[in-house]
Amino acid sequence: MRASYRVTPLLAWVFSLVVLAASTVLLGFFVRDTVRHVTADDQPAVVTDVGGTSPRVSNNDRRRERSISFRLEDGTEHAASAEQRWFWSPSPGDTVHVHETSPDSWEISEEFSWIGTLGWIAALLVPWLVALAKIWEWTARKRNPERFAEKERQAKERVRARLDRSRRRS
Known part of the structure; x- marks a missing residue:
């Protein structure tokens, strides 16, 4: 029919x-996030621990995140979750760049993908x-x-x- x-x-x-x-x-939204990434005040940090992967909170999103602990140059320890990606796998001792998005909430700049x-x-x-x-x-x-x-x-x-x-x- x-x-x-x-x-x-x-x-x-x-x-x-x-x-x-x-x-x-x-x-x-993409332009806003890109501008936030480019204008962020990045700080170098040394990765101290990479946690296991866990599913994201959303039920319909199948991406996996892992917890990454790092130490800033001032000696303070923080952690952030980062999406697991193919060509980026930090290990303890690696240097990453981080910025604070809100008080005690950090984002890892290497997680940002220019190609995507x-x-x-x-x-x-x-x-x-x-x-x-x-x-x-x-x-x-x-x-x-x-x-x-x-x-x-x-x-x-x-x-x-x-x-x-x-x-x-x-």
């Missing part, structure tokens, strides 16, 4: 605006590139309607010609 529905122009506009709004919000951040930002820019291409097409169509009418006529003729050839073969 086939559904007999059609996407109206209004529904297409609403869906497009929802996608653009969602990508803008997510893009804003730039990849997600690029993916979230794709809807905007598609929107810009559609706007470009719409303005070109408004400026030169006869050229687009000719292109549409030629496309229809090509489709008719293909249908005629396939009918003759049958």
Whole structure:
């Protein structure tokens, strides 16, 4: 059974605006986190202990975290949890860079992934590139309607010609 529905122009506009709004919000979060990372006041710290992995608190998130204890240059001991990643595995004695996000809450800067951040930002820019291409097409169509009418006529003729050839073969 086939559904007999059609996407109206209004529904297409609403869906497009929802996608653009969602990508803008997510893009804003990525940019905010990137700016926080870049402007953070990092301090060198020596890893004293690497704990075992534990699942994150969220039920639908399958990422694993591990607890990393470290000593700052002033001799104070702190700990932070870091996401387990393939190409980053600190061991006791390694130097990491940390910054305090709130009182007695630390974040390890090496956990930040530039490749992942730039990849997600690029993916979230794709809807905007598609929107810009559609706007470009719409303005070109408004400026030169006869050229687009000719292109549409030629496309229809090509489709008719293909249908005629396939009918003759049958």
